[in-house]
Amino acid sequence: MLRFILQKATVLVAVLCMGAGAQAQRGSFAVGTATAAPGQKATGFIEVPAGVDAATSIPVAVIQGAKPGPVLALVSGSHGTEYASIIAVEKLIQSLDPAKVAGTIVILPLVNIPSFLQKVPHVNPVDGKSMNRFYPGKQDGTQTERASWLITKQVVERCDYLIDYHGGDLDENLLPYSYWSKTGNQKQDTMTHDMVLAFGLDHIIIVADRPADPNASRYLDSTASTRGKPAIAVEAGHAGTVETDDVEALTNGTLNVMRYLKMLPGEASAIEHPVWIAKIDPMVSDKDGIFYPAVQRGTYVEQGMRVGYVTDYFGNTISEARAPSAGVVLYICSVPSMKKGDTVAYVGEIAANAP
Numbered sequence: 530m531l532r533f534i535l536q537k538a539t540v541l542v543a544v545l546c547m548g549a550g551a552q553a554q555r556g557s558f559a560v561g562t563a564t565a566a567p568g569q570k571a572t573g574f575i576e577v578p579a580g581v582d583a584a585t586s587i588p589v590a591v592i593q594g595a596k597p598g599p600v601l602a603l604v605s606g607s608h609g610t611e612y613a614s615i616i617a618v619e620k621l622i623q624s625l626d627p628a629k630v631a632g633t634i635v636i637l638p639l640v641n642i643p644s645f646l647q648k649v650p651h652v653n654p655v656d657g658k659s660m661n662r663f664y665p666g667k668q669d670g671t672q673t674e675r676a677s678w679l680i681t682k683q684v685v686e687r688c689d690y691l692i693d694y695h696g697g698d699l700d701e702n703l704l705p706y707s708y709w710s711k712t713g714n715q716k717q718d719t720m721t722h723d724m725v726l727a728f729g730l731d732h733i734i735i736v737a738d739r740p741a742d743p744n745a746s747r748y749l750d751s752t753a754s755t756r757g758k759p760a761i762a763v764e765a766g767h768a769g770t771v772e773t774d775d776v777e778a779l780t781n782g783t784l785n786v787m788r789y790l791k792m793l794p795g796e797a798s799a800i801e802h803p804v805w806i807a808k809i810d811p812m813v814s815d816k817d818g819i820f821y822p823a824v825q826r827g828t829y830v831e832q833g834m835r836v837g838y839v840t841d842y843f844g845n846t847i848s849e850a851r852a853p854s855a856g857v858v859l860y861i862c863s864v865p866s867m868k869k870g871d872t873v874a875y876v877g878e879i880a881a882n883a884p
């Protein structure tokens with residue numbers, strides 16, 4: 530908020546200095562090496578310097594609209610093989626026209642380039658850490674922590690709203706869904722409730738157990754929400770595929786949230802009667818072996834229903850995975866590799882009432 534007060538004060542001074550009739554100019558907006566003047570689109574990199582391990586560069590695009598408005602951050606590719614979400618955000622960089630935008634959009638299309646290039650799911654192969662679990666990061670930590678620290682400083686702290694994009698990873702057969710995190714701040718929660726409805730994915734997970742400490746926020750969206758910035762996370766895509774339906778769900782959802790935030794012209798729509806998920810029950814394998822799914826993502830299961838099984842390396846069944854509760858299969862492992870302790874599936878328990 531202080532930023533806007535200062536900005537307005539600067540504009541006021543500028544108008545006074547230039548006298549009547551002169552048009553106030555907004556300054557350029559820079560993130561990393563990308564600097565965009567009003568009405569411009571610029572690309573560059575957030576340079577993460579070498580520390581205890583190698584340096585890395587995170588691509589960034591800044592689109593400063595011709596008209597003033599809020600700052601919206603779009604972040605994708607913390608998991609570099611969740612391809613549909615990365616491709617969707619790439620398309621937004623190309624398609625968004627600064628002339629039509631009110632406000633500024635800061636876009637990180639691919640946070641985890643080592644994961645993307647080496648086709649390593651879930652983690653940054655440089656330090657073995659998930660790039661969505663170490664926020665707000667550390668200036669002197671490993672590469673993931675240093676990158677997270679710079680994203681916190683340069684993107685999260687300077688935005689007003691944030692959307693974090695994910696999807697089913699290489700080994701995840703996942704249903705599109707969004708997360709609505711309840712923070713207890715009524716105003717903020719109402720705003721994010723509206724944002725997930727505007728985004729339009731038809732399954733929405735209610736999350737109420739995220740960290741409240743901004744210095745131990747772990748997740749990117751929690752890093753924003755613990756700093757008073759409404760944030761949502763969205764997921765679409767699965768198992769290494771880039772399907773048009775998934776990409777379009779993410780791009781159309783983003784454009785509609787921008788309409789809701791008055792950053793694009795037009796009326797925002799809102800999905801009616803989505804499936805609200807009250808709780809996720811993760812199912813974990815108790816054996817190493819070969820996994821066979823018995824249901825698809827999106828299948829509704831009763832408690833005790835078999836969702837898959839694990840065999841030994843000779844084909845003998847050694848473990849059966851049965852639903853711990855009734856609900857919808859949000860995702861199920863899509864590959865035969867199954868290690869003891871790894872996730873077999875997520876079953877989402879349907880909320881009794883819409884929040």
Ligand SMILES: [Zn+2]
Nearest residue numbers: 608611695696
């Ligand atoms: Zn992810």
